[in-house]
Amino acid sequence: MSVSGPILPRPGDGCPPGCSGAPEPHTGAEAALGLTPRALARLMPMYLWLGTDGTIRAAGPTLAKILAVPDLPGRDFFATFLVKRPRGIAAIGALGRHAGARLHLQLRDGARTPFRGLAVPLACGKGMVVNLSFGLEVEKGVRDHALTDADFAPTDLAVELLYLTEAKALVMEELTDLTRRLEARRRHAEAEAQTDTLTGLANRRRFDRALGALIRRGTPFGLMHLDLDFFKQVNDTLGHAAGDHVLRAAAQRLRAETRSADLLARIGGDEFVLLLPGIDQPARLSAIAGRIVERIGQPIEYQGRDCRVSASLGVVRSSDYPRPEAARLLADADAALYASKHAGRGRWTFHEGASGAAALLTEPEGKAGDAADHRKRPTAGEADR
Numbered sequence: 548m549s550v551s552g553p554i555l556p557r558p559g560d561g562c563p564p565g566c567s568g569a570p571e572p573h574t575g576a577e578a579a580l581g582l583t584p585r586a587l588a589r590l591m592p593m594y595l596w597l598g599t600d601g602t603i604r605a606a607g608p609t610l611a612k613i614l615a616v617p618d619l620p621g622r623d624f625f626a627t628f629l630v631k632r633p634r635g636i637a638a639i640g641a642l643g644r645h646a647g648a649r650l651h652l653q654l655r656d657g658a659r660t661p662f663r664g665l666a667v668p669l670a671c672g673k674g675m676v677v678n679l680s681f682g683l684e685v686e687k688g689v690r691d692h693a694l695t696d697a698d699f700a701p702t703d704l705a706v707e708l709l710y711l712t713e714a715k716a717l718v719m720e721e722l723t724d725l726t727r728r729l730e731a732r733r734r735h736a737e738a739e740a741q742t743d744t745l746t747g748l749a750n751r752r753r754f755d756r757a758l759g760a761l762i763r764r765g766t767p768f769g770l771m772h773l774d775l776d777f778f779k780q781v782n783d784t785l786g787h788a789a790g791d792h793v794l795r796a797a798a799q800r801l802r803a804e805t806r807s808a809d810l811l812a813r814i815g816g817d818e819f820v821l822l823l824p825g826i827d828q829p830a831r832l833s834a835i836a837g838r839i840v841e842r843i844g845q846p847i848e849y850q851g852r853d854c855r856v857s858a859s860l861g862v863v864r865s866s867d868y869p870r871p872e873a874a875r876l877l878a879d880a881d882a883a884l885y886a887s888k889h890a891g892r893g894r895w896t897f898h899e900g901a902s903g904a905a906a907l908l909t910e911p912e913g914k915a916g917d918a919a920d921h922r923k924r925p926t927a928g929e930a931d932r
Contacts, residue, residue, distance in 0.1 A: 593679040597624050601639035609698040628652045658691040743813040746798035754812035758873050767827040768865050772880035775817040776857040776892040789849045800842040827864040836860050836895035857893035867900025
């Protein structure tokens, strides 16, 4: 049912406040205030005039729109509305005893929209006027009943407050989205600041942070320092573009031989470090180093030519140090790396940690299980990288 105006009382119903029903003369509140029915409906579009028997005599246009029934006048108010508070109001007499008190009501049928209300008796003794509003539930009321600004009194700030609420929600949504985008950009910038742009591996900054975190947590780990042998010859012979290609290919091969939990970093021109959390057993580290030496030693094709490099590694274990320190671990791994180069390149060397010595564990053609059989002392000096 579409209702565009107030529901007026039926002829002979008496004097509603501001709703006597033309052409009857104004009486009661109308006579005192000079209000026409439409004026009252404009002032209070959600009012109800209840007769002395509790039946609805007239209703404001917004309430008529909400109830949307063709026979609203004559309906029992208490069969249409449930008065939730104060409790025990189920008849006009009980409602009269709570005149002027704040009412909490709800429709018995349809949308269970909550209302706030105030009931006052008519001076002429012909019932009561109940004025309703949505209170804090105005958003739900507008949504449930498809109301617009025209359905509220011009002085009612409900719709303005609703607009402000919606505007605030939109602004908060925009701010949340902006914050999310800024956070994504911050994470991206931070990731870029910790990433080697050529290979996509971590850079020295990220490696230092990860190493420090492992040391603080006390997690056992292995650390490998790797250098590409004969890389300078590739650069000198085929150019820097070929060298970059070799570095990217080496990074891919390192990824293939390590876990997602491991950290791979490029910390110099042809220098890489591998951080292996939870792996400090010599046999496991030897197996990994052996696979890396084998993979890196395979030819890397560039523009129809084979680029040949090999890998020399220095390996340290955190468990070899009573109190691991980042600088000491890196220095020892570097010393072990030099030992591998002095011993002929394309191999790995374990540093014995706190004892300060490095021991060559295996030749490139040896097996990880034979590591103990290939233990040698490195020669003095440093090999060219």
